[in-house]
Amino acid sequence: MDAKNDSKLIRIGIFYDGNYFYHVSNYYYHGHPRKSRISVPGLHSLIRTMVAEREHVSENLCRIVDSHYFRGRLTAAEANLRHLLFSERNFDDVLTREGVVAHFLPVSHGSEKGANISLALEAYEQMVHTGFDVVVLVACDGDYVPLVRKLNSLGARVMVIGWEYSYEDDNGGHRQTMTSGRLMAEATYGIWMQDIIEKQLYPQDKIDALFVSGGGSNGPSPENVEPDDGYEDDGDYDESFPAERRRGTVVQLKSGYGFITPEKGDHDFFFLWEDLENCEFDELSIGEKVEFEIGTNDRGECARRVLWLDPDGIPYSSPSDAGEKTDEGNGDQSF
Numbered sequence: 001m002d003a004k005n006d007s008k009l010i011r012i013g014i015f016y017d018g019n020y021f022y023h024v025s026n027y028y029y030h031g032h033p034r035k036s037r038i039s040v041p042g043l044h045s046l047i048r049t050m051v052a053e054r055e056h057v058s059e060n061l062c063r064i065v066d067s068h069y070f071r072g073r074l075t076a077a078e079a080n081l082r083h084l085l086f087s088e089r090n091f092d093d094v095l096t097r098e099g100v101v102a103h104f105l106p107v108s109h110g111s112e113k114g115a116n117i118s119l120a121l122e123a124y125e126q127m128v129h130t131g132f133d134v135v136v137l138v139a140c141d142g143d144y145v146p147l148v149r150k151l152n153s154l155g156a157r158v159m160v161i162g163w164e165y166s167y168e169d170d171n172g173g174h175r176q177t178m179t180s181g182r183l184m185a186e187a188t189y190g191i192w193m194q195d196i197i198e199k200q201l202y203p204q205d206k207i208d209a210l211f212v213s214g215g216g217s218n219g220p221s222p223e224n225v226e227p228d229d230g231y232e233d234d235g236d237y238d239e240s241f242p243a244e245r246r247r248g249t250v251v252q253l254k255s256g257y258g259f260i261t262p263e264k265g266d267h268d269f270f271f272l273w274e275d276l277e278n279c280e281f282d283e284l285s286i287g288e289k290v291e292f293e294i295g296t297n298d299r300g301e302c303a304r305r306v307l308w309l310d311p312d313g314i315p316y317s318s319p320s321d322a323g324e325k326t327d328e329g330n331g332d333q334s335f
Contacts, residue, residue, distance in 0.1 A: 010055050010062045013132040014047065015123045016100070017139040018071025019115065024163050024177065024193075030256045030273045030281065031175075034211050040098050042209035043138075043161075046196075049206065051134050051159065054189050066130060068122055069095055070115045073104035078316070084283070120147040132156050137187075142180035148187060157188035165194050175274060247309070250288045256281065260290055260303050269294070269303040278316050279308040291315065 025038040044064055052059040079085050095102050103122065105115055116139075123135060124147065135151050137144060138161045148158045162179030184190035200207055248262035248269070258281075259268040269292065273281035284290075288308060295304035307315040 008055075008057050008061060010051060010057055010133045011130070012047065012051055012062060012064045012134050012136060013123070013126055013130065014044070014064060014067035014100075014136040014138065015119050016067075016069040016071075017115065017119060017137075017141065018069050020140050021069075021138050022071070026273075026280070027163075027165075027177065028211065036211040036213075039210055039212045040094055040100065042206075042211065044098060045209060046202065046206055047136055047159070047161070049202065050189070050191060051136075054159075055134065055157075064099070065132070066126055067098070067100045068103060068119070068126075069100050070103045070119045070122075071105070072107045072115065074107050081310070116141055116143050120144065123147060124150055127151055127154050127156055134159055134189075136161060137183075140177075140179040140183070142182045145180070145182050145186050148183065152186075152188075158186070159189040159191060160184055160187040161191050161193060163193050245291050245293050247289065247291050247313075248303075250284055250286055250290060253281075253284060253286055258284070260292060260306070267301075269301060271303040271306050275304050275306050277305055277307055284308065289313065 021038070028034050029037045044067075048059055048062045048064065052062045055062065073079075073088070074084065076085070079088060092102065103118055105118065119139070123137075126132070127135060131154075133156065135156045136159045137148070140162055148160075151158050160179070160183055162184060164178050166176035196202060197207060197210065246262050246264070248260040248265075250258055251261045251268060252259040256273045257271065259270055261268050271292065275292075276284070290306050290308055292303040292306040295302050310316055
C-alpha cells in the first residue's frame with residue numbers, strides 16, 4: 001500500500017439518486033433486523049473514510065465540497081392531503097444540515113421521469129466548474145455508465161455506492177435489490193454496502209452511525225425522517241396475478257404488515273409493506289380505502305399490489321417511477 005500523502009486535499013462531490021436511496025433505506029427500516037433508516041450524516045462520514053483509504057491520504061484531507069439529492073415530489077396540495085408535509089420538511093432539514101442541495105422533480109400522472117438525466121447533467125456541470133477529485137454516486141442504474149465515463153475523461157475518480165441483496169418475504173415472494181454490474185465495473189471504486197454492513201468491514205461505531213439512532217420499530221428518529229411518500233414496488237413474484245381487482249378497508253396495522261376487509265367476501269386479507277404500490281406503509285391509517293389483487297402464499301390467500309384510494313375512490317399518485325429495470329436486468333430494483 002502506498003504511503004499516505006498528507007498534503008493533498010481530496011475534493012468529494014456526492015450525487016444521490018433519491019428514489020434508490022429511499023428504497024434501500026426502506027429495506028433497512030422495514031425488512032432488516034436493524035429496523036432503522038440510513039443516516040445521511042453517517043453515510044457521509046463513512047464515505048470520507050473510504051475515500052481516504054483509497055486515495056491514500058489522511059481522512060481530514062478528504063472534504064465533501066458539494067452534494068446533491070434528486071427525487072420526485074408531490075404537489076403541496078396532495079402532500080397535505082396525505083399528511084406528508086411535516087415528514088417532508090423534516091427530511092429537508094436533514095439535507096440542509098448536511099449541505100445537500102435538493103432537486104425535486106414534479107410528479108405527473110403517478111410517476112416522475114428524468115431524475116437520472118437531471119443528476120447526470122448536474123454532476124457533469126459541477127465537475128466542469130468545481131473539478132472534484134472523487135465523485136460519489138449513490139445509484140444503481142446502468143444508465144449512469146456514460147456519466148461515469150465522462151467524469152473519468154475530466155479527471156475524476158468515481159465511487160459507486162451500491163447494495164445487492166435478496167430475501168423471501170413473509171408472503172412467500174422473492175425480493176431482491178441489485179446494482180448494475182456494468183456500473184460497478186466502470187467505477188474507480190465500487191463499494192458493496194451490504195458487505196460493509198453485514199461483515200462489519202469497518203469499526204462498529206462507523207457501522208452503527210450508518211443508521212438513525214432511535215429509529216427502531218416505534219418509527220424513525222425525528223432527526224432523520226425521510227418523507228414516507230412511497231416507492232413503487234415492482235415485486236418479483238413467481239405466481240401470476242388475476243386481472244380482477246377488489247376494494248376494501250384497512251382494519252389492522254402492525255409492524256410492517258396489516259389486514260384488509262374486502263367490500264365483498266367473508267375473510268380479511270393479509271398484506272406486507274412491500275405490497276403497497278402508490279404509498280409507504282407509514283402513511284396508511286386504519287379505515288383507509290384500498291384496492292388490491294388476490295395472491296397466494298403457503299398460508300393461503302393474501303393481498304398483493306395494494307393501492308391506496310382517495311375519498312373519491314381514485315388511487316393516489318405515486319411520487320416515483322421505481323419499477324424500472326436497469327442494465328439489461330443487472331440493475332433490477334424489484335423488491
